[in-house]
Structures are given as structure tokens and as C-alpha cells.
Amino acid sequence: EAQVTQNPRYLITVTGKKLTVTCSQNMNHEYMSWYRQDPGLGLRQIYYSMNVEVTDKGDVPEGYKVSRKEKRNFPLILESPSPNQTSLYFCASCKVSSGANVLTFGAGSRLTVL
Amino acid sequence: KQEVTQIPAALSVPEGENLVLNCSFTDSAIYNLQWFRQDPGKGLTSLLLIQSSQREQTSGRLNASLDKSSGRSTLYIAASQPGDSATYLCAVNTGNQFYFGTGTSLTVIP
Numbered sequence: 001e002a003q004v005t006q007n008p009r010y011l012i013t014v015t016g017k018k019l020t021v022t023c024s025q026n027m028n029h030e031y032m033s034w035y036r037q038d039p040g041l042g043l044r045q046i047y048y049s050m051n052v053e054v055t056d057k058g059d060v061p062e063g064y065k066v067s068r069k070e071k072r073n074f075p076l077i078l079e080s081p082s083p084n085q086t087s088l089y090f091c092a093s094c095k096v097s098s099g100a101n102v103l104t105f106g107a108g109s110r111l112t113v114l
Numbered sequence: 115k116q117e118v119t120q121i122p123a124a125l126s127v128p129e130g131e132n133l134v135l136n137c138s139f140t141d142s143a144i145y146n147l148q149w150f151r152q153d154p155g156k157g158l159t160s161l162l163l164i165q166s167s168q169r170e171q172t173s174g175r176l177n178a179s180l181d182k183s184s185g186r187s188t189l190y191i192a193a194s195q196p197g198d199s200a201t202y203l204c205a206v207n208t209g210n211q212f213y214f215g216t217g218t219s220l221t222v223i224p
Binding site: 033035041042044045048050059092102103104105107108 | 115145148163203207213216217
């Protein structure tokens with residue numbers, strides 16, 4: 001089954017404790033991206049990657065890091081989490097094409113930082 | 115920067131009604147526009163994608179239109195059902211980035 005898999009789905013952590021949220025897709029998509037969803041603010045893009053070893057900042061990159069060493073994986077790293085990073089996070093992927101690139105989303109990762 | 119707005123924020127209709135959800139965006143330089151459905155606590159499911167050269171797309175009871183020059187898209191849902199209750203989001207693709215509206219929360223009352 002074609003899918004985007006995120007782990008963990010739920011996580012409670014404390015301020016300053018480094019964590020990684022993994023994202024993997026099995027559709028050979030070039031494009032991968034991370035979003036956070038907050039009430040009243042909608043989905044905002046954190047980072048995106050057009051292909052292996054190519055990453056770029058979205059609208060809210062502060063406090064996050066990413067890497068794209070393999071085509072299928074795009075982990076989101078919070079080096080020193082803070083309470084304002086408590087949010088629902090989504091990973092998504094799509095092919096890079098001329099305009100028919102349907103975004104496929106993971107199920108989401110709910111993160112709470114105490 | 116692209117700004118995407120969805121009106122109304124919430125909508126409640128009786129079962130069987132036809133309804134229209136609205137999406138507007140500020141920059142007409144887009145590759146495509148997608149409509150998604152999100153159920154509570156779940157991920158987003160793509161419903162329809164309209165490329166910038168297209169005017170509309172249809173899937174079953176759903177019809178989405180795009181007027182790029184005026185920065186507007188509509189999602190038309192025919193003969194609404196309780197199972198249509200969800201939040202509907204639109205997103206515009208500018209090439210490298212996707213910009214989302216805050217969604218319309220739809221409740222269809224049996």
C-alpha cells in the first residue's frame with residue numbers, strides 16, 4: 001500500500017530533550033515536507049526537500065532541523081524542544097511534476113512539550 | 115507571500131442539501147490547487163487537484179472550480195450526507211511550497 005508513515009504518533013517530552021520524528025514514504029516521491037497544525041493557524045510548512053540532499057526552509061523553520069540522506073526518509077529533528085513546539089505535525093510527499101503533484105499525508109504526530 | 119483564506123470557518127447543513135465551500139488566494143502564480151478532507155485527529159486526504167490550466171475537476175458528488183485570475187476556488191458538494199462531516203482544506207502549490215487555508219468545518223445533520 002502506498003503510504004507515508006510517521007513515528008511516533010504520540011509523544012510527550014520535556015523542554016530541552018532532543019527528539020526525532022521519523023517520516024518514510026514508499027512511493028519513490030522526490031518531494032517531502034513537514035507541517036505543523038495549530039488551532040486557528042492552519043497548516044504551516046516547516047521544511048521541505050525537493051530531492052536527496054536538497055532541503056529548504058518553509059515558513060516556520062525556527063527550532064527544527066531536517067535531513068534527506070535517502071529518498072524515502074525525511075526525519076524532523078527538534079534539538080531542544082520548547083513548549084511552543086507543542087503541536088500536531090504532518091509529513092507529506094509527492095512527485096515533482098509539471099502540476100499534477102498530489103500531496104500524500106502521513107497520519108500525524110501529536111507532540112506535547114512540558 | 116501567498117495567503118490562503120477559507121470562508122466560512124464553519125458550516126452546518128441538513129442532509130441532502132447542496133453546498134459550496136470557498137477558498138481564496140492572494141497570488142495567482144500557482145501550479146495547482148488541491149482540496150483535502152480532514153477527519154478529527156486524522157491526516158489529510160486529497161479530494162481533488164486542479165492544475166493551473168484547468169477550470170474544474172469532478173469526482174463523484176464533488177466538483178471543484180478554479181478562477182486563477184481572481185484568486186478563487188470553490189468546492190461544490192452535491193446531496194450532502196452525514197459522512198461528509200469533516201474539515202475541508204484547500205492548498206495552493208507555488209512550485210516549491212504549499213500554502214494551506216485554515217479550513218471549513220462542515221457538519222451535515224441527519
